[in-house]
Amino acid sequence: MTGTCGPPGFVLGGVSSGVGKTVATLAIIQALEDAGYAVQPAKAGPDFIDPSHHEAVAGRPSRTLDLWLCGEEGVRRNYARGEGGIDGSHPSSRGTSSPAICVVEGVMGLYDGDGSSTAMVAEALSLPVVLVVDAKAGMESVGATALGFREYAAEIGREIEVAGIIAQRAHGGRHEQGIRDALPDDLAYFGRIPPNPDLEIPDRHLGLHMGEEAALPEAALSEAAETLEADRLADVAREPPEPASSPEPGPTVDARVAVADDAAFCFRYPATLERFRERADLVTFSPLAGDPVPDCDGVYLPGGYPELHAGELESAGTLSELGRLASEGLPVLGECGGLMAMSQTLTTAEGNTHEMAGIVPADVTMHDRYQALDHVELEAVDGTLTAEAGERLRGHEFHYSSADVDGDARFAFETVRGDGIDGDHDGLTEYDALGTYVHVHADSGAFDTFLERL
Template sequence: MNGFVLGGVSSGVGKTVATLSIIQALEDAGHEVQPAKAGPDFIDPSHHEAIAGRPSRTLDLWLCGADGLRRNYRRGEGDVCVVEGVMGLYDGDGSSTAMVAEALDLPVVLVVDAKAGMESVAATALGFREYADTIGRDIEVAGVVAQRAHGGRHEQGIRDALPDDLAYFGRIPPNDDLEIPDRHLGLEMGGEAALPRAALREAAESLEAERLAAVASEPPTPESPAPSAASAEPVDATIAVASDAAFCFRYPATLERFRERAEIVTFSPVAGDPVPDADAVYLPGGYPELHTAELESAGTLAELGNLAADGFPVLGECGGLMAMSQSLTTAAGERHEMAGILPADVTMHDRYQALDHVELEAVEGTLTADAGETIRGHEFHYSSADVDGDARFAFETVRGDGIDGDHDGLTEYDSLGTYVHVHVESGAFDRFLERVEG
């Protein structure tokens, strides 16, 4: 499957809107599009899926490694892969958009804000292309998409200013309907605020779909099999996965691995579903802070707390950790009881408390790692956890903030809650499946 990377000149330049418009343009031209995200984000991929109709692949060099990137890319479907970048093209030391493009050997289409520029769009693109050589990055900046550009003289001026070896792939016209509402953690989810198809189709008409498809190339094959390949036999286990508006941050590859090796059932704590008959529960991240009253009153978390106290394994990531705690206090100061599995009280804040790629070292064997093993992940949360004095941590933080700056992975009974999201390429979910096998 051929693909290209959409890199921005900065955060906030409109990469997501450009990505969705390009997906629409390619599909209108008869292509099967596989969306992807060059970064650990869950929100942008939800918008990709709302338009493309298939899950967006997570392509993060820190989380997956170079071969993991290529393996995850190849799990996609379609004939053209559109990879939305993260932040500005060169921003980020763990996994920048440029690093992902280089690892996959994919060309970069640069998204440039043309609202107040014309020749300057060409100058910006030329600078971004030349900077790759300056820092020794082996990437190709193939051309530009002009965000918020008008037609007529404005568009023609951009075209004329570009050198011959920088292609013009079209523009995204200014349109108030092409605005996605945001909140803490980023944009609203795709299922809540999908862009209108009519507005996307209007933008798609200003894009050169076949020229974009023609510039796409195919990444190299992975050099090695997945680390878990040797132990990827099915396990005798059923995993119950929380899935609703409070627990919606999970990578497609995680659920794919669960289905490859075990049975999977889903349930909604917000709706008050009983905990399914299973061997373990996975609580992904999401927005439990927006559903505290429902979670407190529904009864599912209380049931889960009783089960965990009897040794039933529960694995929670970020929002899952928050739901496993004793209480969750909103930014407005409203305190709500949670599952009571972990000895911690969680409080929401107006500013984010951690944002980084993370590396953890296990100080003892736990659901996702053996003692001494390291796993890589990502943290981004607006909450903090006040832990009891006798709390036990499974991990020391080699990089990142974790729960208290030095540790992550609160463990109690046979359960584990962490602020860190990990990808299946880390091997953590394979170890989880093998730990809970019936």
């Protein structure tokens, strides 16, 4: 049984970016479910793509755990709320009596990141760390690396426990035995991920392909799961502290929110949709499919990949309808890809220009290199759809596009940290609409403000 703190869990940390944390996470989820556990996945950091792969295997949304976006109490609340997703609905959950485990995939290397590193998240939740080490060309050095990562925590004053390792890209036989022998007695060996070209997820700008686009082959994932020690991983899991408070989301509002949901608009946090459902009516629609804008009191355009579907979005007609409705006063909130869709035009990396909704006075252009990547803090200049005047919002930006704004453009925010739209400002506002490059979490209060403005 688990309490209000959520299920026991552990954090999967990497020695660096690119070490194979996502593949290891997916193999662990599969191994635990094959062993009869119900797995709640989670992701340290603000990412949308890795969680889509978690959901494809676990069958339930992956929780977002980011100290910059949510604060320590928000991280604990979001972790605890994940237990509600373990209801036996996924075939491998083995019913509601299955013991529950939370597997938290880290971000970058274990100690990397000043706003919300993997180590910081593990410390906030008092969860042990299982370290993913690339073992393709080492044995004794794998042990030395793991020992160094464990001892470094004390050097920087982080109260975390590195419990053991997963050997990524490790062969069996003498290679595996050499790694086992190299580990100190108090660092556990939890298994290996064999080298296999089928265990590679294709990537593009913004990161890996989404889970529904490039799910790993079941046979390859099952093979990797068989080389992991599932019960030993389950035994190391611990329950985190209970959140100090569980504030109510606020009273319901008499409003209907329409959320864009398709391959062009696929970056949203589970907590955001939960907040909408708790406080209002929610309906989804697909601009890519040409769905008419639903009868609603406000529209939310999450981020995603409008640049990959710009021609289809232009011809489908939904964006032009949305532009007309916005000009008539319908509140529209767009984040990153949503901002791009709200712009006048979008020029792809190939140089093709397409008409968008024309809600905000900007023309967006894609680039070969990313234009911004950071945790962000904004301060509202005046009251807007997501904040009161003077209120600060924390979020995250990661985009390959830039926006050329008209001279009479009005900005809702000044950037305290981050690049925003022009380096000093973010949040283009026109009519009763707001488009930002920044993604915010429901714990920021931004979506509550949005609902209360409708």
